Amino acid sequence: MAIIEVNHLTKEYQLGHLTSLKETALNALRRVTFQPVHERELFKALDDVNFHIDEGEVVGIIGHNGAGKSTLLKHLANISTPTKGKVIVRGSVAPLIEVGAGVNPELTGRENIYLNGAILGIPKKVIQQKLDEIIDFSELEQFIDTPVKRYSSGMTVKLGFSIATSMEADILIVDEVLAVGDLAFQRKCFDRMEYMIKRQGKTVLIVSHNIRQIERLCNRVLLLNNGKISIDSDSKTACDEFYRQNDNRILENITNSSRAQKTDEIDLLEFKFYNEKGEETEKIEYLSSPSINFKVAVHKKIELPVFIIGIHTTDLLYIATQKSDIEIKNQPLLPGIYQYRCQLLNLQLLPGPYCLRFSVDRGQFTTNIYYGENLLRFNVLSKEISNSDSSAEGFFSINTKWEQI
Numbered sequence: 008m009a010i011i012e013v014n015h016l017t018k019e020y021q022l023g024h025l026t027s028l029k030e031t032a033l034n035a036l037r038r039v040t041f042q043p044v045h046e047r048e049l050f051k052a053l054d055d056v057n058f059h060i061d062e063g064e065v066v067g068i069i070g071h072n073g074a075g076k077s078t079l080l081k082h083l084a085n086i087s088t089p090t091k092g093k094v095i096v097r098g099s100v101a102p103l104i105e106v107g108a109g110v111n112p113e114l115t116g117r118e119n120i121y122l123n124g125a126i127l128g129i130p131k132k133v134i135q136q137k138l139d140e141i142i143d144f145s146e147l148e149q150f151i152d153t154p155v156k157r158y159s160s161g162m163t164v165k166l167g168f169s170i171a172t173s174m175e176a177d178i179l180i181v182d183e184v185l186a187v188g189d190l191a192f193q194r195k196c197f198d199r200m201e202y203m204i205k206r207q208g209k210t211v212l213i214v215s216h217n218i219r220q221i222e223r224l225c226n227r228v229l230l231l232n233n234g235k236i237s238i239d240s241d242s243k244t245a246c247d248e249f250y251r252q253n254d255n256r257i258l259e260n261i262t263n264s265s266r267a268q269k270t271d272e273i274d275l276l277e278f279k280f281y282n283e284k285g286e287e288t289e290k291i292e293y294l295s296s297p298s299i300n301f302k303v304a305v306h307k308k309i310e311l312p313v314f315i316i317g318i319h320t321t322d323l324l325y326i327a328t329q330k331s332d333i334e335i336k337n338q339p340l341l342p343g344i345y346q347y348r349c350q351l352l353n354l355q356l357l358p359g360p361y362c363l364r365f366s367v368d369r370g371q372f373t374t375n376i377y378y379g380e381n382l383l384r385f386n387v388l389s390k391e392i393s394n395s396d397s398s399a400e401g402f403f404s405i406n407t408k409w410e411q412i
């Protein structure tokens with residue numbers, strides 16, 4: 008039997024406010040005179056959502072801003088009531104869905120630990136046994152007897168996460184709040200979640216904009232679009248579709264508002280991507296050697312021109328940059344039109360979508376005189392990937408040699 012059942016879940020909110028005081032007064036009059044009142048427009052934050060989750064599943068919920076992710080989690084955590092439909096949860100839930108959720112600001116950190124344990128029906132003796140571990144993980148030893156209202160948002164999240172993950176609830180629900188903590192703590196939370204998932208077999212639901220994290224942790228992903236589930240599948244299929252939607256948005260943004268920053272010294276006229284056979288393409292094979300051909304118009308003499316090609320992910324994580332090392336370096340460029348080719352030899356990027364950036368500067372320690380990101384998107388295809396490489400994760404394949412010593 009499923010541990011979570013969501014059947015025809017719909018949540019409506021009223022859109023905006025009544026337009027004016029006059030409208031509010033008129034509505035009051037309409038009510039006493041039994042005339043129909045002018046209601047605010049309704050909009051569906053969740054629209055007939057259906058899914059079941061089995062015990063031990065690790066489900067990521069992804070989608071663009073406003074897609075309905077947090078609203079869905081609030082219903083699973085029983086913090087919100089559906090307009091229509093039903094949510095059945097068969098087990099205890101440790102929700103970590105808002106900074107300060109489940110934490111009483113008037114109480115100290117220590118008192119909050121006891122309170123949360125009591126709410127989950129955990130005997131005081133058991134909580135006492137866990138106390139040191141919770142405090143230790145939260146890194147709040149010094150402040151554990153301070154009221155939570157004096158904590159920063161990051162400290163509150165640290166306490167909330169430590170409590171939520173230590174109380175042995177059947178289902179852990181984690182929203183984006185972790186992003187509030189510092190990076191080292193985020194890493195620690197990620198490791199703990201991975202442990203809970205892989206070793207303890209907990210049922211976990213995670214909302215995150217960090218799709219790589221979702222891909223790594225989850226075995227199933229729900230992609231929400233405008234309050235509806237558009238994909239419910241294995242994480243790779245759903246995340247790929249989300250990347251595709253995201254890419255389209257990024258590309259729309261580029262065409263509408265180019266991410267290029269220009270000066271009056273140089274302009275990029277052409278930027279094209281070719282496979283090994285010299286065909287202009289967006290798709291290349293794993294470990295092939297594609298080329299970038301670019302054409303620039305130099306308007307003013309540039310003393311020490313350096314061209315820089317960079318690769319970034321579609322969510323703008325920079326993974327590599329390389330400066331030009333041909334004779335153009337250290338040679339002034341006079342006004343005119345120039346064309347160059349940069350070949351990326353045996354590119355070890357793992358299959359997936361990537362983007363290119365290009366910049367020009369005047370040598371070391373100067374600012375860019377041209378800078379453009381997201382200039383071109385390409386896909387590395389997995390066709391040629393060998394068995395040993397298919398176990399690789401991340402962005403690059405690494406050549407390894409293993410032996411017992």
Ligand SMILES: Nc1ncnc2c1ncn2[C@@H]1O[C@H](COP(=O)(O)OP(=O)(O)OP(=O)(O)O)[C@@H](O)[C@H]1O
Pocket residue numbers: 020021052070071072073074075076077078079
């Ligand atoms: N209490 C509320 N009253 C009115 N509208 C609300 C309320 N809570 C959420 N909404 C609206 O419902 C929609 C879904 O919101 P929700 O917070 O679930 O989105 P989300 O996918 O979590 O977004 P994000 O990624 O930005 O956190 C949004 O349009 C939001 O403005």
